[in-house]
Amino acid sequence: MNALLIVDVQNDFLPGGALPVPEGDRVAPLINRLIPRFEAVYATQDWHPADHLSFAANHPGRRPGETVEIGGLEQILWPVHCVQFTGGACFAPGLRTAPIRRVFPKGADRETDSYSGFFDNGRRRATGLADCLREAGVEELTVCGLALDYCVKFTVLDALELGFRVRLVQDACRAVNLRAGDGDRALEAMRAAGARIVAARELAEPS
Numbered sequence: 001m002n003a004l005l006i007v008d009v010q011n012d013f014l015p016g017g018a019l020p021v022p023e024g025d026r027v028a029p030l031i032n033r034l035i036p037r038f039e040a041v042y043a044t045q046d047w048h049p050a051d052h053l054s055f056a057a058n059h060p061g062r063r064p065g066e067t068v069e070i071g072g073l074e075q076i077l078w079p080v081h082c083v084q085f086t087g088g089a090c091f092a093p094g095l096r097t098a099p100i101r102r103v104f105p106k107g108a109d110r111e112t113d114s115y116s117g118f119f120d121n122g123r124r125r126a127t128g129l130a131d132c133l134r135e136a137g138v139e140e141l142t143v144c145g146l147a148l149d150y151c152v153k154f155t156v157l158d159a160l161e162l163g164f165r166v167r168l169v170q171d172a173c174r175a176v177n178l179r180a181g182d183g184d185r186a187l188e189a190m191r192a193a194g195a196r197i198v199a200a201r202e203l204a205e206p207s
């Protein structure tokens with residue numbers, strides 16, 4: 001089975017949100033048109049407690065974009081975003097969420113960030129997504145969402161390592177591009193690891 005995985009299409013990642021991804025609002029309409037092509041649709045949701053250590057605000061004197069070390073892992077500091085049960089953590093209003101079978105929250109542990117939808121950044125805990133996909137008989141995963149150079153990239157790389165075939169829908173993703181070119185480098189890393197990079201029109205129902 002081929003499933004669609006929608007990564008972190010949440011208010012805080014849209015223009016005007018706390019951690020805005022340029023053109024992040026463009027992906028929902030494309031994703032809505034992809035959804036009917038899939039037997040199963042899953043989503044991840046960045047889901048942090050207010051005291052999460054990925055927030056610069058929780059490190060006095062530090063600013064977003066700086067890095068710190070937490071528990072032996074390098075951590076980029078972000079603006080406060082996707083705090084549990086706040087509007088910023090909600091799915092983008094334009095996204096059709098009814099067809100989503102199951103949502104996998106990530107980043108709930110204060111000490112550990114989680115870019116991948118499968119594991120936290122220290123690979124200490126699984127979210128349950130891999131088991132869920134295997135139980136459902138999913139062999140190929142089609143991935144879209146935000147942000148291309150963080151959560152989408154790490155989700156795709158883990159999916160490949162776990163043995164799923166992966167297609168990445170390039171135009172249904174947008175990058176943060178903290179450094180210019182991050183999005184392009186992320187695409188190249190995913191391609192090199194075995195992902196097929198496709199465009200939404202190759203998958204969406206012909207109209």
Ligand code: VGL
Nearest residue numbers: 008046078146147150151
């Ligand atoms: C993300 C940075 C911090 C993402 C989440 O969804 O790509 N990026 N938290």
Ligand code: ZN
Nearest residue numbers: 046081082107
């Ligand atoms: Zn986050």
